[in-house]
Amino acid sequence: MPLPAPATPSRSSIAVLLGTQTLFNIGFYAVVPFLAVVLVQDFLLASTAVGLILGIRTFAQQGLFLAGGALADRFGARAMILIGCAVRAAGFLTLAASLRGSTPVLWLFILGTLLTGFGGALFSPGLNILVAAAQSARDRKEARQVRRATLFAWLSITGEIGAVTGPLVGSALWGWGFPTVAGFGAAFFAAIGLFLAATLRRPAQAGAQDSAQAAEGKPRGSLRQCLGDRQFLAFCVLHAADLLAYNQLYLAIPLELERQDLATQWLGPIFAWISIVTLCLQLPVSWLAARIGAAATLRLGYILSASGFAVLAFMPPTAFGDGSSPVRILCAVTLMTLGHLSVHPTALGLVPKFAGQHPTGSYFGLLSSCGGLAVLLGNLLFGWLLVQTRDSGAPSFAPWLVLIIPLLLASWLGARVVKLRQHRGAGA
Structure with missing residues (x-):
């Protein structure tokens, strides 16, 4: 029946x-x-x-x-x-x-x-x-x-x-x-x-x-199925790079303002700009994502976020003028925000597809918890590397690699996991 x-x-x-x-x-x-x-x-x-x-x-x-x-x-x-x-x-x-x-x-x-x-x-x-x-x-x-x-x-x-x-x-x-x-x-x-x-x-x-x-x-109590789903676990671990990256708006960006000797009052306009970008571009980005598919959207979005950190890691402030304006940081923040607008709704929309016939609560929870753990550990590592580079004279781009490398791995492997899951679903 x-x-x-x-x-x-x-x-x-x-x-x-x-x-x-x-x-x-x-x-x-x-x-x-x-x-x-x-x-x-x-x-x-x-x-x-x-x-x-x-x-x-x-x-x-x-x-x-x-x-x-x-x-x-x-x-x-x-x-x-x-x-x-x-x-x-x-x-x-x-x-x-x-x-x-x-x-x-x-x-x-x-x-x-x-x-x-x-x-x-x-x-x-x-x-x-x-x-x-x-x-x-x-x-x-x-x-x-x-x-x-x-x-x-x-x-x-x-x-x-x-x-x-x-x-x-x-x-x-x-x-x-x-x-x-x-x-x-x-x-x-x-x-x-x-x-x-x-x-x-x-x-x-x-x-x-x-x-x-x-x-x-749908059966209740999907926690066991969720934790036993290796493909979804892999996706959660890889997508945690997005929450770690977006969280840097509250850690790395203020520290970069301080390092560049810019007034912390710039934080207000920067966050206002993030809100403007989100409100104006979230729907166009999502319409584009619907046309190119989830895997392509994730690949592009993670790369956009990584590009934002690459601007901070490899481009000196003088590349955007005399170094006394926040243009370089605004450029990086814009790329990071566009990346987040691309991958975050896409990842949430994929959760029911991963869950299949199981309830989605544990799946949503695992996706967010992996991100929270990544933020906790990533912020500690990023902060420690900042101190080490300042004290030892190591290359100044080293801390940013903590943020760039996970995003590049997510772009490469995360899209592959989604494609594999989609193919498995199509063959079911």
């Missing part, structure tokens, strides 16, 4: 999913960018300790995506999204409470940062599951192959809108103190949770994971 096809998600249900990403990023970026300032000004910590705490926070989110995805497979995407909202709201409340007393409480602040990370590890895989189910249902509806931007490309755009808006909201509240900023974040995520508790319950959300899995007969 054939299994019924899952209902095609309505435009309103898709709008809810995409809008949720905007709301998540508004609440996140209204608070998190100010954590480093609080650790320095209120807790009087050195930059090394600040970096360690924020690094642990990032790993608590990215590193635990696998656990969040597995839980979403077990208990449902909707449940984990709502629990994740509650955990992040509790994290922001804990951050606010750490500064409410006469003496700041560091352990409470660290606990709050960990909770904010863990909350993201719970709800982000769930949102990816719902978007993937909606994309699959939309693809089935097409009577012919329509090459257009995927929902994951739109997810990138809506997320960027939130990433731009959030810091503006946080800055507007900063005058009332960080506890007010963190309190706003807690209330905002609590409101998001209530909103999603109502909207994700509607029948129009039939493209969601639970109904889609039931309709397709």
Whole structure:
């Protein structure tokens, strides 16, 4: 007896999913960018300790995506999204409470940062599951192959809108103190949770994971299958180079500004430029990716990111003028951003194809967790090499090879893994 096809998600249900990403990023970026300032000004910590705490926070989110995805497979995407909202709201409340007393409480602040990370590890895989189910249902509806931007490309755009808006909201509240900023974040995520508790319950959300899995007969608990899929494991390890590369916008780029004796105030315009590039070019890049295919898109995207780091590694500042302007860095950042716009939605769109008849939560989680581990280890190696080259007089391009070589390997081998999987799927 054939299994019924899952209902095609309505435009309103898709709008809810995409809008949720905007709301998540508004609440996140209204608070998190100010954590480093609080650790320095209120807790009087050195930059090394600040970096360690924020690094642990990032790993608590990215590193635990696998656990969040597995839980979403077990208990449902909707449940984990709502629990994740509650955990992040509790994290922001804990951050606010750490500064409410006469003496700041560091352990409470660290606990709050960990909770904010863990909350993201719970709800982000769930949102990816719902978007993937909606994309699959939309693809089935097409009577012919329509090459257009995927929902994951739109997810990138809506997320960027939130990433731009959030810091503006946080800055507007900063005058009332960080506890007010963190309190706003807690209330905002609590409101998001209530909103999603109502909207994700509607029948129009039939493209969601639970109904889609039931309709397709997918077995629950795909963690074992995910970890045993050697091709997908290889893809996750190779694609981790993208998250490591994109994370350098927060590490390598500020350090390069400092090395070039450029004011740190340039960071604002640089991040504004990244947002402009993302909002203006994500859809055209995704339309092109739909036409040339996933393997070619991954190969080109990884090379673009590697080219951005090659500019910083091998081209002196004087190649772009007198070396007193950030043009060289803007050129590198543009290439890195275009690379990320190419490969990130493409990789997310490939996850359901790798998963096949298994639930996608563990697969999304493993993809992100590998990236989080790469960021943790890669940043440590990159920072150590920076110190070594400065102290020993080694070639200044050496640290950048930590970022360039993984991207080139991903370009060469990642596309091959995807082609092999596509051929295997076609022959099945």
